[in-house]
Amino acid sequence: MPNVKKIGVLTGGGDSPGINSALRAIVRRASAEGIEVVGFRDGWKGPIEGDAQPLTLADVSGILYMGGTILGTSRTNPFRKEKRDGEVVWEPTEKVDAIVENLEKLSIDALIAIGGDDTLGVAHRLAKYGVKAVGIPQTIDNDIGGTDYAIGFHSALATVTDALDKLHTTAHAHHRLLIVEVMGRDSGWIAVYGGLAGGADVILVPEGPPEGSFSVDDVEKVVKRRLAQGKRFSIVVVAEGARPRELGGRQVARGEVDAFGHVQLGGVGYWLADELKKRDLPLTPRVTVLAYLQRGGIATPFDRLLATRFGVKAVEFALEGRFDVLTGLWGTEIRAVPLGEALAQCPKPVDPELLRVAKVICPG
Numbered sequence: 243m244p245n246v247k248k249i250g251v252l253t254g255g256g257d258s259p260g261i262n263s264a265l266r267a268i269v270r271r272a273s274a275e276g277i278e279v280v281g282f283r284d285g286w287k288g289p290i291e292g293d294a295q296p297l298t299l300a301d302v303s304g305i306l307y308m309g310g311t312i313l314g315t316s317r318t319n320p321f322r323k324e325k326r327d328g329e330v331v332w333e334p335t336e337k338v339d340a341i342v343e344n345l346e347k348l349s350i351d352a353l354i355a356i357g358g359d360d361t362l363g364v365a366h367r368l369a370k371y372g373v374k375a376v377g378i379p380q381t382i383d384n385d386i387g388g389t390d391y392a393i394g395f396h397s398a399l400a401t402v403t404d405a406l407d408k409l410h411t412t413a414h415a416h417h418r419l420l421i422v423e424v425m426g427r428d429s430g431w432i433a434v435y436g437g438l439a440g441g442a443d444v445i446l447v448p449e450g451p452p453e454g455s456f457s458v459d460d461v462e463k464v465v466k467r468r469l470a471q472g473k474r475f476s477i478v479v480v481a482e483g484a485r486p487r488e489l490g491g492r493q494v495a496r497g498e499v500d501a502f503g504h505v506q507l508g509g510v511g512y513w514l515a516d517e518l519k520k521r522d523l524p525l526t527p528r529v530t531v532l533a534y535l536q537r538g539g540i541a542t543p544f545d546r547l548l549a550t551r552f553g554v555k556a557v558e559f560a561l562e563g564r565f566d567v568l569t570g571l572w573g574t575e576i577r578a579v580p581l582g583e584a585l586a587q588c589p590k591p592v593d594p595e596l597l598r599v600a601k602v603i604c605p606g
């Protein structure tokens with residue numbers, strides 16, 4: 243059993259409600275062993291710059307429900323190098339050395355990284371530089387392998403469901419075709435769970451054949467069938483990563499690329515509305531893009547509990563010397579899942595059984 247006296251923690255990537263619940267649990271569990279906790283600010287930027295602060299019981303008091311992260315976050319990638327000609331290569335930079343040095347300087351015996359596949363991917367790569375890390379899966383996208391759920395997904399689901407409940411009243415009143423664009427990057431978890439919970443009539447996800455995951459005809463068919471049944475409104479939930487067949491399966495994006503090579507998605511909702519306006523439909527399409535609302539707000543009870551359990555287990559895995567793993571929820575049990583194995587499944591596609599249920603409830 244390693245002699246863990248000091249634990250570092252960081253929160254990276256897209257935020258969500260629930261992160262602070264995990265921080266609170268980490269500090270409480272560590273304190274019970276007399277272990278000191280240091281919080282690095284703004285994701286991997288913190289260890290690179292040695293930007294850290296003590297995290298005490300007082301610092302985490304009253305943050306259980308708070309959204310966001312008291313440490314701040316960023317999309318910092320120490321394995322990204324931009325060459326003089328602008329080409330981006332993925333190789334260790336001097337930032338990797340800085341991380342190793344700062345962890346040594348601060349006498350950090352174990353590091354807990356809370357984040358999505360990008361943040362945990364850095365933790366995994368740092369293992370070969372001697373960094374002893376435990377990952378906690380956190381992303382509203384829920385696209386991380388090795389766990390049934392990631393922190394933040396259920397809170398985003400609550401936001402989407404509430405939005406769809408609200409949108410039903412105006413769609414019904416105005417006899418409208420409302421298109422709701424949700425996040426999720428290359429996975430459709432938010433769209434499927436949110437669409438089913440919120441009673442959408444059409445759910446469009448990124449999962450599907452390369453030539454495209456949906457077509458405008460699919461949507462037109464459902465809307466016309468509902469009209470024939472006297473339903474003079476429809477609600478379409480479309481994942482930002484959904485891929486129209488009319489675009490050859492390409493995603494609608496805004497062009498910016500982040501430090502991990504992800505292009506910023508967004509716009510498929512408006513693209514679909516414009517296409518539907520060209521069809522012979524008596525309903526006016528209107529678009530709502532939920533965007534960052536899905537990342538904000540306060541954590542649901544499920545996320546608070548999941549984050550608390552992950553935080554406790556992450557400290558215990560460190561105490562047991564189990565590193566280069568993440569805390570994975572398997573049913574009701576939490577396991578130490580090798581990061582390499584979990585990351586190999588990213589982006590975790592929506593469970594086919596769930597897609598089947600969505601097809602039954604919202605027949606295309």
Ligand code: F6P
Binds near residue numbers: 256382426
């Ligand atoms: O990964 C979480 C997420 O919200 C994705 O669903 C979305 O595509 C992305 O982050 C947006 O990235 P950013 O916060 O950098 O704009």
